[in-house]
Amino acid sequence: MTHSATHPAPHPSKPVRQSIALDGTVYETTLTRKYAQRKPFVPKDPSRLTAIIPGLILDLLVKPGDPVRSGQSLLVLEAMKMQNHIAAHDAGTIKAIHVAPGDTVAKGQLLLEFQ
Structure with a gap:
């Protein structure tokens, strides 16, 4: 084609x-x-993890400097009374955490950064 x-x-x-x-x-x-007038497509940055849905951060399961493996749970995000374990898309090391338990996040908001 x-x-x-x-x-x-x-x-x-x-x-x-x-x-x-x-x-x-x-x-x-x-x-x-x-x-x-649409926004141009921007590919996702694999070093940044953003919220896929709005919700409430219930728990952080990692801290800066922690090595993580692909599929490992990084945090728990509550949305519509459901607890969603947000997992690492790839192996790496946590560089920075931009949220804390109790924070309300919007869709697309930066949660974590990887090295």
Whole structure:
């Protein structure tokens, strides 16, 4: 499957027509203002652990300097009366902890950093 697209600069008050070629077929589409103003994709930084849901930090199971293995529980986050054990995605060492038990966190908030 191959595809290509042109990326014209969108005008804020006018929809932008765009041609997209996919597997040799050209499709015409319109980019909406909402699409043109979307946030660009930023890949996740593996050295930073952020909250995947809002909730309350119940317990920290590690401290700075601790070595951790992949899958090891790092902290307990309560959300909607459920206790979620947040695990390490990879082996590493805890560099910094940005939350404490009793803290309320928002989705996307930085929890821990790894070295």
